[in-house]
Amino acid sequence: MKIVSLNAATLPVYCRELGALLLDSIESGSSVGYQLGTSREDAESAFYRLRSALDKGDLLMWIARDERGLQGTIQLELTNESDGLNRAVPKLLLVHRHARRQGIGKQLITAMEKAAKAHHRGLLCLNVQACTPAEAFYRAQGYRCLGELPDYICSSDGYYHPAVIYYKRLFAVKQFAQRIAS
Template sequence: MTISSLDAAAAETELDALADILHDSVLHGASVNFLQPFAMDQARAFWQRQLPSLRDGSAVLFVARDKAGNIVGTVMLGMDTPPNQKHRADVKKLLVHSHARRQGLGRRLMQTAEAEARRRGLTLLTLDTEHGSAAEPLYHALGYTLLGILPGYALAADGAALQPCAFFYKPLA
């Protein structure tokens, strides 16, 4: 597996692959801002909305590829922050396709995003995830500090109930 960044032009050519990962994640219960039923055109539209941020440099997108070159994972650094917060970024859309999970890709994607944040001189990363999700133990293992849990923050992907959200941060040395 290899990890690389995609600029806006490359992301645009890979919209279908990116949409497939997001679609797969939501269908498998990931709480990543979308509800089931979730169509591929909705997933594709999400990634199209990210292109301006990739173009202007306020976001960086990393992808993991399998041996065949297929995109099987993503993570973004969102740096579109207010003027008094230019030292930090939000970690967004850590997604690993269901057929590629349990291989350490999430960890490698996060480590790549952290290395890029350090390279850019950022000193703080923040993120949120559904409390009790499969991603939560990964964030703990990577040294993120749980800031708190907000009950009833968002609907679960299946829309059945409001779920709590865990907010994390990590200072970068």
């Protein structure tokens, strides 16, 4: 498995495969913010629209590829607010249903966290639908549960479910301030 970082120039090459991966995730019941019936064109354009954010450096993105093609992806949204330069938001971790439980998600998380540290982001925060395999996955990666929000996530079947907020400290803020000074 090869983990590849994408940029605004390389993203369009993979939009078709990324769209197919998104549709696979929706169809397999993953709560990824899209509804059943999302068209292939809409799924592909959801990724194509990320070019501007990638170009500006507001978003980082990786894919996992092997001889069968694209097997997974993850994004990292960098917070650029002056009071939040120490944090980032992992987004849209997708692994094709036939490739799950093979360590691909862990490899993508590892690449994303390494980049977060390189961008001086010491706090990662995300939300996932409660009572799903995603919760166990993030706990296994060292993320801690902060709490639950009722009726926060609309699943692909159109029903609202609670979301659980998870976070992970990659390094302490004091360390962050020291890294900036050096």
